[in-house]
Amino acid sequence: MHAKRLKYIAILIITGLCASTAQAVKPTTNRDSLREGRRIYEQACAWCHGTGGEGDGPAGWFIGRYSSPRPRNFAQDGYKFRSTGSGDLPTDQDLFTTITRGIPGVMPAYRALNERERWQVIAYLKSWNPAFEEEKPVPLTFPQAPAAPTEAAIHNGRNLYVKYDCRVCHGDNGEGDGPEATAGHLRDGNNLPIRATNLTDPSAWKNGASALDLFRTLTTGLDGTPMPSYANEFAGREEALWELVWYIQSLSDQQRK
């Protein structure tokens, strides 16, 4: 009798657990979930992104001050961190990744919001930009990284780094001190001065520091910045792009990761 009751309770608990796991799957967007998304947004996001999503929250100006970055304007800006082609909108999963990881230096990781809450916020912030209704962003496919880099591959990567003028912005040693960067020529989509990323300091890389992250950044480019997409240049030559990735990683201690 007693054991039976325990069993019953155990089933209840397990069912409950399953139900709560199921909730973590991306919920459908409806009026209730948008309302919930708005509530979360106004408590967590609006301080920088603004109550209207225009990147003009009361704390937003101080992040970059007179320089890049400003908080994203969800109503009209493009997006830097994507798995989609240059100029395309991000997928929902891309937005989820950014919210979960944060952006080093400028945006905290919101892992403390549960998965469901993150999806609700994503649905709410997308509602400001009608382009999300018209364009259906399609993620590019990214291959798995080949096995460990060889010295020759890294050497080839260095040649590509020169050939593709990476050093014009990122500098000969990858320290973000290329001639265009030091001359102050680089501007973001709001015409604010922007720095070239220091490739020797992976902890500050905004789009992630893994080999796949670098591969993705080089493929998609960072919209709203001078960083272009190299997808066209490396189409059908993925192994060359991996060599460039490994060379960039060799500038810091990231090559093993």
Added chain:
Amino acid sequence: MTVLAVVSTTYAVSVPNVAAIPAFARKYTLNCTACHTAPPRLNTFGERFLENGYQLPGTEDGGITGKQTLGDLSLDDFANYTGVRLRGNVLRGRHFKQQNPLTAEAGVVQNNIELGFPEIFSLFTAGSLTKNIGFFAELESNLEESSTGIERAFLTFNNLGGTNVANIRVGRIDPSATFSFSTLRQQLEFVGDSLNPSADTVQRVGLFPLAASAKFYGLRNRSGTAISPYAPSLYNAVAETGVEVRGRPFGDWFMYQVGVLNGANEAFGDSNKGKDFYGAVRFDYARAANFSASLSGFAYLGNSNATILTGTGQTDVNWHRYGIAAHLRYNMFDLYGLYTLDRITHVPTAALSTFDTSASGLSVALDTYVTDRTLLSLRYDSMDAGGDLSQRTSQSFAGIQLKQYVRSNVALFARHDLNLRRAEDGNAAARNLRHAFFAGIDIAY
């Protein structure tokens, strides 16, 4: 002997200190400017982070760090909870019309230039321990004042009864931390005064937001030590021991705060004479483009929280303060001000002829980035002093400071303070200082 007497009688209150907590920046991999307009000033996001018990606004993150941990502790975690700040003036220049009496300070100095080094070192450990439980502790060593000790230390319990319904702080707390004018978060740092406690005379003014200072001459704490008119006090104290409850139960626009303290100016422990109470409300608007504003008011009701000397000895008095403050932030501008009115009750009738029982003060400050890395700060301070009529001097100062950020956590500054009232000869410290110049450094790691 004279020198010894001078040294022993030179009294300076501890320097108020709230720094950027670099540990939080490390923990969340953020730049200082995510939370600060310019450290130690908070922006609107930083204010809500503070109110949420060192958790991201809108969450109960409980100190998620994302770092790999080895068991319960790791070095990564240590750095995410601990920060240091080193700062101070390396050059101090003061121009006096005439220095205080020879017996009070060594030498007759018309223009006093001192070299120094960054003498204030603070160690913080703070953060959220687990969901909705946070802590804060600050240890400070101030070589100039030969003082070392716990400045503030408290626990926070957040989001009791629902999101932002009630947040409790208990320990040595700074009540004005969440007020529109946070006493301790000033770009123009406190420059200590010099007081002769035996004679109750101020030998050198302190440069401090005068609205938040004690403002009374001839006032003593319950152990008989003189309270400097320039000391942060009551609601605007560096820290007092007590407990408070605060929240925004109706949404972001309104905040309440109520607290009870052992008593203002209680060194440590409680003489059990009576508790002090305070309450504050704050109204916020943060929904316009690059703009936020707040208006707040408080009442602090003291209970035998100071004494005055009368012919018959030391008499307890009740010292109250009422204040209103506001802040406006728009793009690069951060404007904030505080007006306070102090009243002392239960002063013996016999003493009323020599003691002014009311005082008021006004402080208005503006910080603005003139370039990406240059912060210009201006402050106006005015005090209509109370207390001992023979000493009481009202005063106004204006300060200007340029702070150049070499890195986001390393700044060099130069500052000039000017006495706006007519300078006079003599011992009235508030009148004989014409102007002062400071240069120094501020490093946080």
Added chain:
Amino acid sequence: MTHDQERLTTRSSDVLSISRHSEGKDFMKGVLFLALALSAVQGISPLHAETPTGTLVGRILYVGPAIPDQVFEVTRDSGFCGAQATIRTVTIHPKTRGLEGAVVSIDGVAVPLSDPAAPALVLTNTRCAFTPRLATGVVGQQVEIRNDDPVMHNTHISMGSRTLVNVAMIPASRPVWKPLKQSGIYTVKCDAHKFMQAHILAFTHPFFSITDETGAFRIPSLPPGEHQVTIWHDTLGTVHQSVTIAATGDTHVTLEYPNHADARKQ
């Protein structure tokens, strides 16, 4: 951005009031010159024959003071690009005083595009400049980006803060294709060579034309009635004017661009 209101005269007939929206950004940039603009005028699809239509024929004049060309020091690849780059701002035909490279369009006529498969707009990096420097197209039309130079460029097309495409173009790159996503004014830049600039104007209708070297333009197949004409020039800004299109035949109009210097004073 400044929004000036101005009056301006039409040479041919009567005085019309014109509201002027000059974009300060365009003034400040004071960018390009439109020598090769005509190559970008693509086929304009006629409307169905049943409806009576008129044609707007006209000329845009500019009689204001000369606006000096912009000269940039070339800091990169100057061995190939030259030590200086000169960007002509305003090109006036000496006889007609016609303004070359203004875009005339009539918005607000709801007409479905009958030929969405327009040929691609070809945008080539040639001798450290974009060719053409001004192009017009319809939403959905492909832009084909090429690089004929022996140096690397990146072609960065954006509207406001939204990027349309930003691609690296090394020497002998294969072309990149990207469709125009929305109507409006796209700016084309090369982040590696600041002096390289161009514009693409995208429309959701076929009623637009670029003025030729004499300042002339022609927009056929318009429904009769009153329409709002928009004239845009990258240096001189945007002006609007209403015209009444006759039920048949050509409606002639000559428009004088507001005096640039006066506009700035206001």
